[in-house]
Amino acid sequence: QSYPRDPSQEVFTATAWTLTEVFDFSPSTPIVMFSSVMKGNSPVLDADVKMIVEDSNGHEINVDLRNDGQGMDIVPGDGQYTGVVLPTQMKSDGRHSLKLVVTGRDGQTKILIPETNRRKRATQANTGPLTVTTENVSGFKRVASGGTYTVQNYSTVTGDRMAPARITTLKLINSDGNVFNLSWNAVGDDLNVGTSSSYKILLSKNYSTLLNSPDTITPLTGNIPTPSPPGGIEVFSLRLSEVGVNYFLAIQTVDDVGNVAEVSNIVSLSVLSNNQMWKRAEVKKMTSSQSFSYVGLIISACAAALLVFGVILCGICFCKKKKDSESKANQFSNLENRLAGRAIQRKGDFRHNYFLPMYQSPYVHFPPHKGYEAYDRNPRMYGYMDESRMYYIS
Template sequence: MKKNERSSKMYTATSNFLLNMVADGTSVGVATFNNKGRVVHQLLTISSQSDRQQLVASLPTTTGGTTSIGAGLLACITALNSSIDGLEGSMIYLVTDGEESRAPYIADVQPEITTNGVIVNTLALGNESDTHLGGISRASGGQSFYYSEDEDSTVLTDVFAASVVDTSTDMLIQIESKSFSLSSTQPYEHYITIDATVGRDTIVQISSSESNDIDISVTGPDQTIYTETNSTFGITTIKIPNIAKSGSYKVSVTITSNGMIPAVLNVQSKVRIPGETTAKLSVWLSDDTHVYGSDAPTVVYVAVLKGMAPVLKCDVIASLEGYNASNIQLHDNGIGSDSRENDGIYSAYVFSNNFERSGRHTLKISGQNINNRAEILKSKEKSNTFPYYSGLTTELVWNFQRVILSSEISVTNYSTTPLTDNIKPGKITTLKLKSVQLMGNKLQIVLLWKAIGDDLDVGTGTISNSFSKIKQQPEQCTKLTNNIPIPKLVGSTEQHLVTIDDESLNRYIVVRAIDDVGNKGDYSNIVSVSKLTDPAWTTEAINTVNLTGSFVSGGLAIAILLVMLILGLGLKIRLSNANDKKKLIKEKRNQKQKSGKRESSKKHHNRYEYENRNNIV
């Protein structure tokens, strides 16, 4: 992209941020830098449209000269020091298309930034921008973003919308962000959902280099048609007056100029009642650097919360900008990258074969509730405690849609050489005891777990019928039974009937998956069974029909089942599960999931390996 075109796009996006996104009451200043840093507008608390126009007028329209990013950061610190008491919690939004070539450098000023508690969010424009931007963002607790300059990129809109969400108490919600092409013979139509918790200050925008030739109309759920537009800086805007009614809106876009024209749709709104909560997406990565071909994939986490209440059963998708068919489905099912089911935190692995080059990449997240499937997990009694620690109930959620941008992912060591199979299958974390029965001098134990597939949480699996010594010589397995379940899709419930000798010993059982080239997954959580000395064993025959159909779901139902086993069968059953004490969101941000990915994983299969260790009571 030519430098003047890049400057024009940046000016347009920044102007839109100041005119339409920043909340009243926010203090904003502007600083520029090349070889020196300069404050061009001191901090101004926005209270009117005139204030916004004043800030826009101070924005630079051209760029040039050498680059001293450190000088720009120091100019921002100077402006903040002269206007506010204390710097902690202040934010700097640093945007550059250059590589620093003159002191002071980022490293020179970073201690002052971090010591004073200033948060720096950075946006790199194009591949030539400095690679150290991510470092100052991480060190200060901010985020780093990347704009690829592709015609279909929505980053320039998304990054500023994310900034407002982070800073504003009058929370801005980005409903939709989507690139498209249109011509005089190919108009564009798209449907969006405004849910019952938002609708205030709703705007629909189309960004295009041919904005003067664009016509937009928005049809509301009551068939009201909105056509009044305002066009500035290449952006055509329709504002829905008052409070937008909840429901489905149709956006129609036409253009009179010839040829295919790229454009970007952006829809944003605010909570219907100031101070109320709404569904919100938060995204973070296990690592912002991905080493191509390693056995350590990047994990993307997305929390979908309404206040502190998890929102369950959403459709959450991550997509890599610039890649076709790059959608990655996130799950909240307790399998693979997801450490606990139904906590409102969705996750997925991003593997090496998701990438086609080295360098920076942008990951965009969309979350929506389709056909009123989603539910809010909440406390039965109103309280300020996190909902996992009190009685729980669920309620259905309105249809909604949201988008959010992730921090950049930097890929290193990309190669066109085909990826080798160095990836172990995922760890089974859901192993449970369904039932235990004494049949003569044999114990019959039904095990249940969720199928994990090959390559962590992708694909399907096959099952072996072997046990081995726990964590020792797993290749030396002992055959226990021929009752092998049929392989199922990832996430489906697997069941297996195990028969072992009845002795007065503890029984500890684990399962692990081994793929068709011998890569061994980690051992599952451990389940244990021990015979009590006083009650008599039951000798009723076990019913092995429709075990999957009778499997109860949910923590409460499982707890009741265990009590029944203890009282009715005279067994003491202990479940050891690594997920029993899941950390809250802030702790989970520090998680590092280290696994990997091969090409064409769906063509590979797993077998499951069981282990049984005896310990004298």
């Protein structure tokens, strides 16, 4: 690791390793090696990463490590580079040393950084989704030791037993009517090493057949691209005539001795009928007059709802009041018959000559007798007096 002239600046670092330190040689199994290239905590992308493998006899093997998600590399653009040493490249048993060389290209190599670091937020907490961006860096070069590994039971390899890597980047770029444009990244002749010989482009209406029995499908002919070196972008155009049918398309890479790669990821294609079309949605900005119209409409609707609610509430109150009035009137409907059994013989029980206006007894309906008096100390007691008796109710 090197150190910067300015301590506030982060440095580029590069490390290398293999899965194990001892390999039992096999003519069909490569040795996979890995490298991580960072600037501080940020992954470095699009750098030239090479591993120089040297055996005990001084024989060197140059291995290109890539971060494109092809072959043995799993995740593209994560700063973890992967490469392989093929069995045909090995020459002997014994100890092999590793030297990693990383070169950053000015204006092309970049680092991957979180958006939150660029904004330098005051708080460390970040509850929202993490977004990342890239930033170009100036040229640099780093050399690091990758350690050693040992090969056992080596034997000379005859013939080519390694097939090309599986394509995993097949995608539909665009379509125009019944014409479809697709692209993918090229792989190598042996995994991701070398340049392959040809492509088999397979088209089928049956997904299962394409995935499990690709040998039963006749490859397309005409306009098939010639394979580029590993990582190159390939483009292919296809015209379909049948409308309303789902097609499935995949690719296999073939090397110079006929080794065929596994079926690529599968893309679905379909031609829409003549009266079907895709149209981009148009978003129109609302004018101020339209905005006021919508506001007025909402206010009018709310006022109408309140008016209806008020009418219903008044009707309920009126019906309840009428029902209560009828109930209290019925309470004294048989007043004369009930008073006869509750006569008071002594006039001294009530104060005489006290006139009780009718509005003070709104729920009492007195019989048409002359003179009615009330006991003013208990307003719940009302009474009336005729020529012989005084009656009361409470």
